Amino acid sequence: MHATLRLAQQPEADALLGRSPLALMIGMLLDQQVPMEWAFAGPYTIAQRMGSDELDAQEIAAQDPERFVELLSQKPAVHRYPGAMAKRIQQLCQYLVEHYDGDAEAVWRDADSGAELLKRLNALPGYGKQKAQIFLALVGKRLGAGPEGWREAAGGYGEEGAYRSVADITGPESLDKVRAHKQEAKRQAKRSAGK
Incomplete structure (x- = not known):
């Protein structure tokens, strides 16, 4: 895999995301309750703290859980x-080792349809x-690796020209559009809850 991604908004971190399916998958996992850039910079921080330029599912899965917590907790913490x-x-990496021989890209590489890939992704811890x-x-739009029917399986996130998620970010301008969309969605949700 080699893709140009700008999710972390840091060249080294984005380069890792663009060449490592596992890094991209971990970044997506981290993308909750923290700014997107922080989440997607996390895999690079983890790799650096593990003394490597890459991430390996088997190595992460085999880490002592307490030591791995310490690694993520070092200042600045990888996540909130x-x-x-x-x-x-670690659960994600253990699952990838058990079901895909540690090869994160295998999750989508041989999926026959968008529906099958969605099912595989839903099964990930x-x-x-x-x-x-x-x-x-993200796999379909940024990696060009979506199987037939991926747009339909991705729902609104698969729409062309949408600015709903990390799948639509290609740089600072599109990041601003995605943020604006999310803010509007939050405002609408608050209005709906208030009725």
Whole structure:
């Protein structure tokens, strides 16, 4: 895999995301309750703290859980909730080792359809339906690796020209559009809740 991504808005971190399916998958896992850039810079921080330029699912899965929590907790912390996220990352990597021989790209590489890929993504620890649909759109839009029917399976996140999620970010301008969309969605949700 080699893609030009600008999710972390840091050249080294984005380069890792563009060449490492596992880094991209972990970044997506971390993308909750923190700014997107912080989440997607996380895989690079983890790799650096592990003394590498790459991430390996088997190596992460085999880490002592307490030591891995410490690694994510070092200042600056990889996430707002480093303990919970360390556990989720290890669960994700263990799942990838058990089901895909540690090869994160295998999750989408041989999927026959968008529906099958969505099912595979939904099965990943830490991925719910929305996260799975966003990641499916990311695979289709940014990596050009979506199987037939990926747009339909990704729902609104698969729409062409939409600015709904990380799948639509190509740089600072599109990031601003995605943020504006999310702010408007929050405002509408508040208005709906107030009725």
